[in-house]
Amino acid sequence: MNFENNLAFAQALDQQDILREMRNEYLFPQQNGKPFIYLCGNSLGLQPKVAREVLEVQLNNWQNLAVEGWFEGNSPWMFYHKELKKLMAPIVGAKPAEVCPMNTLTVNLHLLMVSFYQPKAKRFKIIMEAGAFPSDQYAIESQVRFHGFDPKDAIIEVKPKEGEYTLRTEDIVKAIDDNAEEIALVLFGGINYFTGQWFDMPAITKAGHKAGAIVGFDLAHAAGNVPLQLHNWGVDFACWCSYKYQNAGPGGISGIFVHEKHFNTPLNRFAGWWGYNEAQRFKMEKGFIPEAGADGWQVSCTQVMPMALYHASLQLFKKAGFMDALRTKSKTLTAYLFYVINQLNTKLGEEQFKIITPQTEDDRGAQVSIIAKANGKKIFDELVVNNVLGDWREPNVIRLSPVPMYNSFEDVYRTGELLLTISQSIA
Numbered sequence: 001m002n003f004e005n006n007l008a009f010a011q012a013l014d015q016q017d018i019l020r021e022m023r024n025e026y027l028f029p030q031q032n033g034k035p036f037i038y039l040c041g042n043s044l045g046l047q048p049k050v051a052r053e054v055l056e057v058q059l060n061n062w063q064n065l066a067v068e069g070w071f072e073g074n075s076p077w078m079f080y081h082k083e084l085k086k087l088m089a090p091i092v093g094a095k096p097a098e099v100c101p102m103n104t105l106t107v108n109l110h111l112l113m114v115s116f117y118q119p120k121a122k123r124f125k126i127i128m129e130a131g132a133f134p135s136d137q138y139a140i141e142s143q144v145r146f147h148g149f150d151p152k153d154a155i156i157e158v159k160p161k162e163g164e165y166t167l168r169t170e171d172i173v174k175a176i177d178d179n180a181e182e183i184a185l186v187l188f189g190g191i192n193y194f195t196g197q198w199f200d201m202p203a204i205t206k207a208g209h210k211a212g213a214i215v216g217f218d219l220a221h222a223a224g225n226v227p228l229q230l231h232n233w234g235v236d237f238a239c240w241c242s243y244k245y246q247n248a249g250p251g252g253i254s255g256i257f258v259h260e261k262h263f264n265t266p267l268n269r270f271a272g273w274w275g276y277n278e279a280q281r282f283k284m285e286k287g288f289i290p291e292a293g294a295d296g297w298q299v300s301c302t303q304v305m306p307m308a309l310y311h312a313s314l315q316l317f318k319k320a321g322f323m324d325a326l327r328t329k330s331k332t333l334t335a336y337l338f339y340v341i342n343q344l345n346t347k348l349g350e351e352q353f354k355i356i357t358p359q360t361e362d363d364r365g366a367q368v369s370i371i372a373k374a375n376g377k378k379i380f381d382e383l384v385v386n387n388v389l390g391d392w393r394e395p396n397v398i399r400l401s402p403v404p405m406y407n408s409f410e411d412v413y414r415t416g417e418l419l420l421t422i423s424q425s426i427a
């Protein structure tokens with residue numbers, strides 16, 4: 001598409017956008033009586049307007065039914081997660097039996113590693129991206145120690161080439177091939193939180209399996225952002241949070257994926273009563289018998305309030321047609337932000353803003369990470385003062401996420417204009 005850097009053009013794109021009404025389903029934070037242009041959905045998605053109501057429904061159930069709410073009412077809590085599984089499956093490209101909402105993300109990463117990181121004397125290494133989200137680094141490090149290995153020996157980090165910010169697929173595959181005999185687990189982010197790079201998940205999965213390793217993904221920045229095919233790609237396991245692109249609220253419930261090929265393998269797990277075979281759960285007997293599928297990884301009883309929020313948010317994904325239309329809009333919206341930033345550099349006569357997110361649209365989602373040549377933090381602060389909310393990542397990156405669910409082309413255009421004004425006034 002030939003973009004133009006003017007308001008009329010941006011508004012025309014909004015007119016043609018079949019998802020343009022979706023933003024009316026969300027609440028935008030305000031400052032001085034004006035809504036923010038919100039470009040921070042990669043960190044915490046906006047509140048669906050219906051959120052308050054669905055919480056109220058559950059508060060009423062609790063009030064009116066109390067303990068009977070587990071089995072009575074129009075959505076008994078005992079089976080509440082089943083509705084969610086149906087809505088989660090199309091987000092990550094799984095069968096409903098392969099997904100389950102539970103706990104929070106890092107907790108699930110640990111629980112899944114208990115099952116899927118089974119180091120042996122010779123095959124004990126984990127391969128991951130350098131610069132992974134810190135929580136993942138700590139989780140992996142501590143799992144390695146838990147098994148009596150030294151992270152220095154057991155963790156292989158794939159780094160970008162000198163002078164580059166993102167990883168090349170051939171380097172990831174080569175690292176896997178080179179260490180094929182020793183790798184127990186390949187564990188990558190789906191999308192890197194810092195650069196916004198969407199890794200070639202099918203290629204990584206294929207290479208990991210060829211090496212004889214298990215392959216898992218942390219999809220915190222990918223789920224609800226880009227279309228995924230976890231089942232078809234043969235990914236062994238994955239987990240994600242629901243509060244970034246999936247708008248389920250701070251500390252929202254996490255989701256797990258376990259490929260059905262693992263359903264009948266006896267796997268180590270840290271069990272709890274909620275993972276016990278559902279039909280016999282309340283016999284309260286000794287000896288753990290897992291429920292079939294991903295549900296067998298549940299530990300504690302259903303977190304009804306966070307699940308109600310996730311359910312409400314996923315209904316809006318359903319309304320948007322799940323990932324197809326969202327992805328189509330997202331590609332154009334993010335490409336427009338690239339264009340606007342490049343125009344800005346041209347007008348300023350130098351590369352004031354360096355984009356470190358991949359240039360090719362298949363290698364990125366709805367995030368653009370930029371490094372300002374100078375005054376990065378000052379520029380970021382000025383954006384906020386002027387009602388544009390992105391986020392700042394030390395040491396020098398501004399992340400802007402135009403989210404197709406609720407951002408418009410006008411949002412992107414106005415952000416570019418503001419960046420220009422700020423740059424000219426600071427310089």
Ligand SMILES: *Cc1c(COP(=O)(O)O)cnc(C)c1O
Pocket residue numbers: 104105106107133135136189193218220221241
């Ligand atoms: C956001 C994010 C987390 C956060 O984990 P919580 O347990 O939900 O606090 C972990 N890993 C990655 C890759 C993330 O992007």
